[in-house]
Ligand code: ADP
């Protein structure tokens with residue numbers, strides 16, 4: 198039965214095929230599938246009055262499934278604008294965006310919301326956890342929106358928190374957690390819906406170096422499971438953990454450099470014995 202995101206009153210018709218397929222192992226092995234992301238000549242201009250800001254200018258980029266990409270660039274270069282477009286939180290002014298081969302111009306608001314909820318996990322610099330609410334309840338939230346029953350919600354949230362090493366902090370509230378722990382809860386919340394793509398905007402911007410390393414290892418593990426990871430950062434050390442680094446300058450791609458193959462292990466995991474040292478296996 199399809200799960201409504203807004204309660205029975207807004208129940209939508211049954212889809213015969215999923216809007217966006219899930220990234221299962223079988224899918225990953227089989228055949229030709231379109232890239233996770235295709236941006237073609239995408240521009241974004243803010244402000245329609247006299248003062249216009251051209252935040253993105255003719256950006257053309259493809260990102261393969263399973264890639265781990267860092268987007269770099271100085272402040273104001275357009276990184277967050279790009280992330281908002283990739284996450285379907287905002288639309289380009291010009292150009293095309295295809296996500297898993299689906300042109301977002303062909304989707305209505307409900308389809309876009311559906312795609313966001315099912316396919317994309319977001320992580321932000323400021324964690325964006327709900328205050329005075331336990332880690333477990335925070336992670337359950339996206340599942341509650343998706344109409345998942347209480348028992349299943351709890352179980353999946355618990356597993357996602359275990360996957361980020363937070364199983365002993367299930368009932369802590371954000372104010373009772375360090376920055377690094379809060380960000381791990383936020384990562385658990387992003388992955389509890391089992392998205393194929395993780396988008397993170399400066400996720401380590403408020404973290405010390407040890408927490409940064411921990412969060413990067415979790416992203417790397419998620420990537421090794423086949424999820425596409427796009428991570429925005431202005432820190433070269435953080436970008437060095439990605440497989441490919443795209444640099445923006447004044448709304449344009451000014452450099453695009455691959456350091457590691459799409460299907461190779463992420464750099465950070467090569468430095469440790471096993472990917473499972475920190476991250477206890479699949480969240481599924
Ligand atoms: P970054 O994340 O790289 O710092 P942003 O994508 O946030 O850059 O911003 C790119 C440019 O667009 C900046 O000049 C910024 O001031 C402008 N900008 C961002 N969001 C808006 C907005 N909502 N309205 C107007 N201008 C904006």
Ligand code: MG
Nearest residue numbers: 276277278398
């Ligand atoms: Mg930004």
